[in-house]
Amino acid sequence: MYILFEGIDTCGKSTQIELLKKTHPEIITTHEPGGTSFGKKAREILLNDSLRSKRAELLLFLADRAEHYEEIVEPNRYSMVISDRGFISGIGYALANGDFDFDELVALNRFALKGHFPDRIILFITNMETLQERTSQKSLDGIELRGLEYLLQVQEHMKESILRLDIPHLFIDATESIESIHQSILTYLKV
Numbered sequence: 001m002y003i004l005f006e007g008i009d010t011c012g013k014s015t016q017i018e019l020l021k022k023t024h025p026e027i028i029t030t031h032e033p034g035g036t037s038f039g040k041k042a043r044e045i046l047l048n049d050s051l052r053s054k055r056a057e058l059l060l061f062l063a064d065r066a067e068h069y070e071e072i073v074e075p076n077r078y079s080m081v082i083s084d085r086g087f088i089s090g091i092g093y094a095l096a097n098g099d100f101d102f103d104e105l106v107a108l109n110r111f112a113l114k115g116h117f118p119d120r121i122i123l124f125i126t127n128m129e130t131l132q133e134r135t136s137q138k139s140l141d142g143i144e145l146r147g148l149e150y151l152l153q154v155q156e157h158m159k160e161s162i163l164r165l166d167i168p169h170l171f172i173d174a175t176e177s178i179e180s181i182h183q184s185i186l187t188y189l190k191v
Ligand SMILES: Nc1ncnc2c1ncn2[C@@H]1O[C@H](COP(=O)(O)OP(=O)(O)OP(=O)(O)O)[C@@H](O)[C@H]1O
Pocket: 007, 008, 009, 010, 011, 012, 013, 014, 015, 016, 134, 137, 174, 175, 176, 177, 178, 181
């Protein structure tokens, strides 16, 4: 089963994945961008926000996604694979960047994923107060530096995209306690 943990920066995805790895070491965990050796190189470029063209940025995220699917997801299709981010981040951030059409982004991501969208998506939903608090505790990468309002726009696009694509999902209140979220995820995944 291919599962995405999705949400904007600092919403708590990695924290939950680390907890799951401890309680369920059989689960294969990965991430985008950077889940493959090619992806690590792409991540360097992408997180520096050094590309002038938003289309070039999108295509590099899509290349990372295609390589990640081929190298990590497809070979493990009979295991539980949980990815920290995936194509919903791809659509959400690109829509917030402007100049892109939802249906076009869906088609491009379907191509990158060889037609295999994730089986489940868990979207962590945060708010401005929590976003401010948590981003103040870290150094921000190039994309995060686009601002908190931009990130909250991304979050709205992520939510709408999941609903439009009708993919089985769980919306998590990212402001709840770490343990409470962990229990909700265990129940949802039936593990
Ligand atoms: N439920 C929670 N309650 C309080 N703090 C939390 C919670 N979940 C995560 N945190 C804290 O918030 C910060 C960001 O968490 P985390 O790195 O898991 O987010 P993320 O979604 O993976 O972020 P990014 O996408 O930016 O990597 C960390 O300092 C973490 O300890």
